[in-house]
Structures are given as structure tokens and as C-alpha cells.
Amino acid sequence: MIAATPDQQRELLALQGTDTAIRRLEHRRAHLPEQQQLDEADETLAKVTRELANARDELADAERRNKRLEDDIAAVESRRKSEEARMYSGQISSEKEVEAMRAELSSLKHRKSDLEDELLEVMERREELDSLIAELSSRQEELQAEVERLTAARDEAASGLDAELAEQGQRRAGQAGALPDELLATYDRVRERRQGVGVAALEHGTCSGCRLELTAIELEQVRADAKTGLATCEHCERILVPT
Template sequence: MSPDEALLALQHVDTTADQLRHRREHLDERDRLATASEALTAWEARRVELNERIASASEVVESAETEGERLAAESTRLNQQLRTVIAPREAEALQHEIENLAAQRSESDERGLMALGDQGEAETLLGEHLAREGSIREALTLADERLQIAESGIDTELGDLDGQRSTIRGELDGQLLSRYDRVRAKVGVAAARLAGSKCEGCHLDLSAAEVDEVRRAPDDSFPECPQCGRLLVR
């Protein structure tokens, strides 16, 4: 390989590797894995939410039950008291209190029933929700495997390119390589052909005098494009 060919080949290998690394960063598989992982997070949050709903409904059910028992006991006590009362005004007051207790009890029962309904509904929803866990986790595992496959395919290609790169660099002289590396660090693509009067790196035309100067430069000297600084291959 002539130094011209070697330099362009090196550029080609480096550009291909850059493209592969870019592709590796932006794989659709990576987006799909992120989506699958978000789906699992959302699923877990919903499970927590349903469990909390069940727990708080069940707490209301229990407290309504306790309250109902307390009211019933109180009502029994007042009814017993009522039997022993003779004064009509006192009896009337007790009667009134007993009615009050009955109203409270009915409210508390109502609250308990509503909560029980809500608990049942949330339990049904939780059952359906838990049934989806398997497929959500499976989708995540699959997305993860697909990303790994895509990445390792690219890594294999990158490994091959690395080998080619070392071989080509071995053929080029150190000073040229350090110029190449310096320009590449600055503009990405370091070597470009001069086609007629146009630099194929920046696509700008060189003046006649500049072209002349580039053409007259010694072989293998790789003069730089006056516009973009790339190493020109003639």
C-alpha cells in the first residue's frame, strides 16, 4: 500500500468505527429496553398503589365494625336503662339518645359497606394487575437480550476494525500519524482527497496558486488544505 492509499484506508477505518460507535449509542434496541424498563417501573408503582388502596379500605372496614359494636353495646345498655326509668321526661331523653345511636350506627355501617366494596374492587384490579407481571418481565428480559446481541455484533466489527487500524498505522510513519491524529482530534476526518481544485474534506475550491503549491509539494508530504487543515491526498 502506498502512503496515500494507507492514509485514506486509515481514514476509512476510523470513520467506519466512528459511525459504528455512534450507532452503538443510538440503537433502537436501547430505546426499547428503556421503554420496557419504564413499563416495569410503572407496573410496580401501580401494584403499590392498589395494595395501599386495599389496606386503607380494609382499615375503614375494621374501624366501622369496631364502631358498630361499640354503638350496639351502648344501645343495649340504654335500652336496659330505659326499662327501669319511670319519669316520662327521662324516658323521652333516653329514647332520643337511642335513636341517635341508631342513626350513627347506620352511618357507620354505610361507611363500612362502601369501604368493603372498594376493597373488593381494588382486589379484583390487583388480581388482573398481577396477572400481567410475567409478560412485562419477559418483555424486559427480551429487550435486554436483544440489546446485548446488537451491541456484541457491533463490538465484533469494532474489534476487526481495530486490527485493521493497527496494521495500517504500522505502515505509516510516526510523524505523519501524529499530524493525522492532531487534525482528526480537531475535525474528525483528517485525510481528504484533492479532486481537481476541490478539497473533498471541506468541499471548497482552492485557488489556482494554492493548488499549484499543493501539487508541487514533495511526494508523501501531505500538505494541509488551506481552508480546513485536512491532510490532502493527491
């Protein structure tokens, strides 16, 4: 049995009260409504940023494709003009060669028409992407401003809790420093095993830790043990301090 005077046991119970207060404050700090709103805004901002980057990449691809098609159309037109000029130059006398050139000119005309249709589709897609990028850029700016606002609100809400945590931390340091190392180590081990509650008060025959009533024999044993050392609850194994 770990030696502990009644005064030390009461100090241990006070330390538990401080630790419980710290746990509650930490839980509130981790679950601030402002933090949840900020997380949601951050997530939406990240999504919009990804969509904006994808749209810009697609626009860059469309612009490259647009340039390539314009070059192809210019090359086809240049060749058509060259072939047409040669056909009407009077230098070709063979009917068979003339027919071949006519077929080539017809093919070039169809090729140019196909390229122009494809270019029109690309230009329409570029217009759609320009509009989408403008919309996403505006939305991104709005979300960035919202994130900044929510960050400030979160920091303001957290500042009060941080101050309370600092105060409770100082109180705990003073309480823990007044207890023997062995007693404190035992309390910390039990607290770790029992969801943060290592010591409980015995109130009207009931353990305040597990809320179970002790039998008369168990009560007698707890009171006897607590006179010189630490008593424990038979049900939850927490340190039990008669009050």
C-alpha cells in the same frame, strides 16, 4: 509544518477510514431497533410497576380503614345494646332521663347507619382495587417477559456489531502504532475539531472532507506541502492527502 512522508500520509488516510468505520458501527450500536424497543418496554414496565405499587398502597389504606370502621360499628352497637338494656331494666323512673336515653339511642342508630354506609363504600373500593391489582400484576408479568425477550434480541443483534468493533479496534491500534506520535497527535486534534474527520483525500482537485474544489494556486500549494509534510485544506482546515 509536521513532517510526514507520502507513505505516512496514505497510512493516515487509511487510519481515517478505520475511524470512520468505527464511528458508524458505534452509531449503529447505540441506535439498534431492538434497543429502542427495549427502552420502550422498560418505560412501560416502570409505569405499570409504579401504578401497581400505588394500588397496593391504596388497598392497604382501605383495609386499615375497613378495620377501623368495623371496630367503630361494633363499639356503637355495643353501646346501643347497653343503653337499651339499661333503659328497659326498670331501674330508670325519671321520664326526663328516659327521653334523654331515647335521644341517645336514636343518635347511636344514625351513627351506626352512617358508619355502615361508609364501610360499604370502602368495601366496594377494595373490590375495585383487588381487580385493578390483579390486572396490573398480570400486565407486569407480561412486560417482564417481553423485556427479557427484547434484552436477548438486543444482545444478539449487538454481538455482531461488538465483534466488528473489536476487529476495527485492533486494526486501528496497528495503524496508529505505525505512525509517529507527533503525526498521530496532530491528526487526533484535527479530527476532534472536525466532526471525526481529521484527514481527507484530494480527489480531482476537490477536498473529500468539505467537498469544495480548490483553486489552481491552492492545488499547487497542497501538492508542494505534501511532498515533505502535511498539507491542509484552505476551506475546512483538514489534513489533505493527494491521491
